[in-house]
Amino acid sequence: MExxxxxxxxxxxxxxxxLIVPIQIELYDEIILRIQKxxxxxxxxxxxxxxxxxxxxxxxxxxxxxxxxxxxxxxxxILGAATVLTGLKPEVAAxxxxxxxxxxxxxxxxxxxxxxxxxxxxxxxKEEPEEIEKNEKIEQLKRETDxxxxxxxxEDEEIEEEDSYENEERRKTD
Amino acid sequence: xxxxxxxxxxxxxxxxxxxxxxxxxxxxxxxxxxxxQYMIATVISELARNIFIYALRGEIIIKIIEKNNKKGLEIIxxxxxxxxxDIGQAxxxxxxxxxxxxxxxxxxxxxxDELVIDAKAGVGTKITARxxx
Numbered sequence: 073m074e075x076x077x078x079x080x081x082x083x084x085x086x087x088x089x090x091l092i093v094p095i096q097i098e099l100y101d102e103i104i105l106r107i108q109k110x111x112x113x114x115x116x117x118x119x120x121x122x123x124x125x126x127x128x129x130x131x132x133x134x135x136x137x138x139x140x141x142x143x144x145x146x147x148x149x150i151l152g153a154a155t156v157l158t159g160l161k162p163e164v165a166a167x168x169x170x171x172x173x174x175x176x177x178x179x180x181x182x183x184x185x186x187x188x189x190x191x192x193x194x195x196x197x198k199e200e201p202e203e204i205e206k207n208e209k210i211e212q213l214k215r216e217t218d219x220x221x222x223x224x225x226x227e228d229e230e231i232e233e234e235d236s237y238e239n240e241e242r243r244k245t246d
Numbered sequence: 247x248x249x250x251x252x253x254x255x256x257x258x259x260x261x262x263x264x265x266x267x268x269x270x271x272x273x274x275x276x277x278x279x280x281x282x283q284y285m286i287a288t289v290i291s292e293l294a295r296n297i298f299i300y301a302l303r304g305e306i307i308i309k310i311i312e313k314n315n316k317k318g319l320e321i322i323x324x325x326x327x328x329x330x331x332d333i334g335q336a337x338x339x340x341x342x343x344x345x346x347x348x349x350x351x352x353x354x355x356x357x358x359d360e361l362v363i364d365a366k367a368g369v370g371t372k373i374t375a376r377x378x379x
Binding site: 131132136163 | 262291
């Protein structure tokens with residue numbers, strides 16, 4: 073029984089701010105429900121904003137599996153992560169249409185790279201470039217103030233040196 | 247190769263995948279192309295799931311058939327469940343697939359060439375589906 077559980081685990085990893093879930097096994101009920109649970113847990117744990125479900129290894133999708141996938145996508149979106157389905161086989165696409173399964177709200181892409189491209193604007197909001205500019209400006213200001221401070225410190229040191237020189241002179245005269 | 251048939255008892259979830267796999271293998275033996283193999287496997291998966299969900303146990307029989315020098319595959323899904331109350335409604339698109347639990351019979355009809363449903367309330371259901379190459 074324990075072997076079964078360890079077998080049904082899918083190795084997920086995070087890349088470019090997305091949780092990548094490669095499914096390279098033939099799905100059946102128990103496995104998809106396990107994967108569903110694992111994905112939701114990882115999304116909660118890591119707080120990723122994007123999930124890529126790569127089903128290039130899946131050849132048979134019937135109405136139950138399709139529904140389980142749809143549910144997973146919806147659950148992840150409620151948690152705040154957008155999901156893209158990648159690597160659908162032509163046969164799978166054909167059977168989804170023939171079985172009249174609604175894949176309406178689900179984003180799909182040919183491959184991982186295309187999936188990243190769909191998710192990128194969702195993960196990194198448009199305001200961010202402006203923020204980067206702002207941050208750069210702040211850093212530049214910091215650098216400038218640092219420079220003036222350094223200059224001041226140099227002047228201070230010179231003054232100190234002069235002071236010590238004067239002191240020495242005084243000591244000599246004393 | 248003639249009259250070759252496979253019987254798969256459906257009583258557990260894993261049997262659904264098993265039946266689909268056997269179907270794909272048999273479809274390959276008959277000479278279905280890859281897409282056809284997957285379509286048949288999907289249909290078997292769908293029919294087996296109906297058995298599992300609505301009747302709990304039953305049987306899938308997959309047969310190689312021949313007619314007028316044409317080869318094909320026959321899939322019989324039978325159970326002793328409560329039958330289908332309203333076949334007309336079950337055959338309507340989006341009747342059950344929208345809430346997700348099996349009964350993708352319109353889809354099965356679309357994929358297969360022939361579909362015969364023999365369902366008597368209280369006796370059981372026998373669904374015969376045929377696909378020619």
